[in-house]
Amino acid sequence: MVPLNEILSPVVRPETPLPGKIYRQIGVRWWGEGAYEREPVDGAATQYKSLFSVKTGDVIIDKIWARHGSVAVVQDSLDGCYGSNEFPMFVLERKRLEPRWFHWLTKTKGFWAKCDEKSRGTSGKNRIRPERFLEIEIPLPSLDEQRRIVARLDETSSKVEEVRSLRKEAIDKTEVLILSVLEALFPEDGSGRFKYRPIRDAIVEHKQGYYPGHRLLEGSVCFARISDITDDAYLDYNNMPRVAIDGRTLDAFRVNPGDFLFARTGGAGRFALARGQVGCVFASYLIRFRFKKEYDPEFLRHYFLSPRFQSEISSRIHGGVNQNIDAEDIKNVSVPVLSDIEQRRVIVYLDKLQGKWDTVKNLQHETEQQFKALLPAILSQKLHGIS
Numbered sequence: 478m479v480p481l482n483e484i485l486s487p488v489v490r491p492e493t494p495l496p497g498k499i500y501r502q503i504g505v506r507w508w509g510e511g512a513y514e515r516e517p518v519d520g521a522a523t524q525y526k527s528l529f530s531v532k533t534g535d536v537i538i539d540k541i542w543a544r545h546g547s548v549a550v551v552q553d554s555l556d557g558c559y560g561s562n563e564f565p566m567f568v569l570e571r572k573r574l575e576p577r578w579f580h581w582l583t584k585t586k587g588f589w590a591k592c593d594e595k596s597r598g599t600s601g602k603n604r605i606r607p608e609r610f611l612e613i614e615i616p617l618p619s620l621d622e623q624r625r626i627v628a629r630l631d632e633t634s635s636k637v638e639e640v641r642s643l644r645k646e647a648i649d650k651t652e653v654l655i656l657s658v659l660e661a662l663f664p665e666d667g668s669g670r671f672k673y674r675p676i677r678d679a680i681v682e683h684k685q686g687y688y689p690g691h692r693l694l695e696g697s698v699c700f701a702r703i704s705d706i707t708d709d710a711y712l713d714y715n716n717m718p719r720v721a722i723d724g725r726t727l728d729a730f731r732v733n734p735g736d737f738l739f740a741r742t743g744g745a746g747r748f749a750l751a752r753g754q755v756g757c758v759f760a761s762y763l764i765r766f767r768f769k770k771e772y773d774p775e776f777l778r779h780y781f782l783s784p785r786f787q788s789e790i791s792s793r794i795h796g797g798v799n800q801n802i803d804a805e806d807i808k809n810v811s812v813p814v815l816s817d818i819e820q821r822r823v824i825v826y827l828d829k830l831q832g833k834w835d836t837v838k839n840l841q842h843e844t845e846q847q848f849k850a851l852l853p854a855i856l857s858q859k860l861h862g863i864s
Contacts, residue, residue, distance in 0.1 A: 482611035484574045485536055485567040491527040492559070494520035503531055503558035505539045505547045509584030512537055512549040514558060528559040529566060534576050536567040540604040544593040550580040565607040578623040581630050582615055585856050633855055644841040651834040658830060659783035662823065663813060671815060677808035681767045685741070685804065686759040687730040689720045696721025699757035701732060703740045706749040709831075710778050712738065714755050722758065730758035730765075735774040737766045737781075742801040746790045750778045764804050772812075776820040779827045780812065 494500065500523070502515040531537060533556040539547035540563050551558075560566070569576055582588050591613045596605040618626075663669060689700060699717040707713050712732070722730075732738065732751045740747040742762050751757070759765060768777060780786055793806040815823070 478614040479617040480612055480614050481567075482608075484570040484617065485611060486570070487607055487611075488535065488566050488568045490530040490532075490566075492530060494523050494525065494528055496521035500528055501555075501558040503537065503551070503555055503560045503564065505537055505542070505549050505564065507542060508546040508589065509548070510546075512551055512555055514555060523561075525561045528561060529564070531558050531560060531566055532556055534569060534571075536569060536579065537564050538592075538605065538607075538610060539564060540606075543605040543610065544589070544596040544603060546583065546589040546592065548583045548588070548592060550576050550583070565610070567607075567611075573617065573620070575620060575623040575627055577627040577631065579615075581627065581856060588613075588615070630855065637851070640844065644837075644844055647837050648834070648841055651830075651837050655827070655830050655834060656784055658827070659779070660785070663780060663783045663785040665785045665788055671813040673811040673813050675808060676766070676810050676812055679768055679772060679812050680808070681769055683767070683804050683808070684730070684765045686738075686761040686763040686765065687722075687726065688761040689722070695719070697756070698722055698727060699755055701738060701749075701751075701757055701759040701763065703744045703747060703760070703762065706738070706740070706744075706747050710749055710782060712749040712751045712757075714753070714757065717757070720758065727756065727758060732757040732759055732765065733767075735768070737768070737774070737777065738763045739766060739802075739807055741803060742796075742799065745794045745796075745800045745802040746787075748781055750774055764807065766807070771817070773817070773820045773824060775824050775828075776815070777812065779823060786810065786812075 496519065498520045499517045500520060501517050503512055504515045505512050531551050533551055533553050535551040537549055537551055537560065541547075569579065592605060592610070595609040595613060596603045617623075663671065686701075696719050698720050699714050700720040701712060701714075701717060705713050705717055732755070734752055734754060736751045738749050738751065738759055740762060741764050768774070789810045790802070790807065793810065794800050794802045795806075
C-alpha cells in the first residue's frame with residue numbers, strides 16, 4: 478500500500494482566458510465514470526481568471542464531488558481541454574504506476590470511500606483538498622503485475638461492451654422494424670388504402686391545462702406534467718406532485734382514461750395516453766384532447782407514434798429555441814378513418830411487435846444489471862486492498 482503523494486505530483490498549466498478564444502472544457506463524472514468534454518466556452522464568458530490545460534494521462538479530480546468518485550485519468554480525446562481551479566490535476570510517476578491501473582482503481586467502491594473520508598471535515602461543503610487526496614493509499618504491485626492485471630480487466634471490459642453493443646443493436650433493429658411497419662400501414666406520401674381527416678373532425682373537445690400557482694404538494698390530486706410522459710407515450714402517475722384544488726376545478730381539468738395530453742411547449746408535440754381512473758389534472762403547458770368514441774385510444778397511440786404523424790406534427794411546430802405548438806396546429810394534423818374491426822387488427826398486430834420489443838429491452842436491462850454487478854466483483858478480486 479502506497480500513498481498517492483509518492484506516485485502523483487500536482488501540476489498546473491495556467492492560461493489567462495482570452496476574449497474570442499474558444500476553450501474546450503473538461504468535467505469528471507461521478508462513480509468512476511471518467512472524464513468528459515463539456516460545452517466549450519469563449520474566454521470572454523468565463524468567470525475564472527485562469528484556466529488550466531490537461532494532457533493525456535493526467536489524473537484529474539473534482540474537488541466538490543471526489544467523495545462521489547469524481548476522479549479520472551484523462552484519455553487521448555480530452556488532451557488540450559481546460560478545467561478551472563475546481564479541478565486539481567496531477568501527473569503520474571510512470572516508472573511505478575501504470576495509468577490504466579489507476580483508471581481501474583477509480584472505479585472501485587473502496588477508492589470512493591477513501592475519497593469520501595478525506596473530504597470530511599473540510600471547509601466549503603466537503604471539498605477535498607489536493608494534499609488530502611494525496612494521502613490516500615492504494616495497492617501498488619510491480620509494473621509487470623499491474624500491466625498483467627490491467628490486460629485482463631481491459632479484455633473483460635471489452636467483452637462486456639461487445640455484449641452491450643449487441644443488445645443495443647437488437648433493440649435498435651426491433652424499433653426500426655416497428656417504425657417500418659407503421660410506415661407501411663400509414664405511408665408519409667399519402668398513398669395507402671386509408672382515408673384521412675383532420676383531428677378537429679375526430680375530437681369531442683380540447684382544453685389547455687391548469688396553472689396551480691404555489692399549491693403544488695399541498696393536496697391529494699395528481700398533477701400531470703411533460704416529464705410524466707413515458708417513452709412509449711403513456712401517462713405515468715407514479716412520480717407526479719400533488720395539488721390542492723376544489724371539485725369544480727377538478728371536474729374542468731380532470732384527465733380521464735382515453736384522454737390524450739399533448740405538450741404545447743418544452744417538448745412540443747410529445748403526447749401521452751391516459752390509462753386508469755386516477756384523480757388527476759394537467760399542467761398549463763399541456764393540451765387535453767378527447768376523441769370521439771369511434772376511435773380506439775390504443776389505435777390512436779400507435780398511429781401518433783408513426784413516422785407519418787410525427788412528420789406532420791413536427792412540420793407545425795414553430796418558434797426558435799423555445800419551440801411550441803398550439804391546439805389549432807394539432808387540430809389540423811390528420812388521422813386515418815378506419816372501422817372498429819380495422820383498428821382492432823392494427824392494435825393486435827402492433828401490440829405483438831411491441832411485446833417483442835419490450836422483451837428485448839427487458840433483456841437489455843437485465844444484462845446491464847448483471848454487468849453492473851460483474852465488473853465490481855472482478856475489480857474486488859483483482860484489486861484487493863482497495864475495493
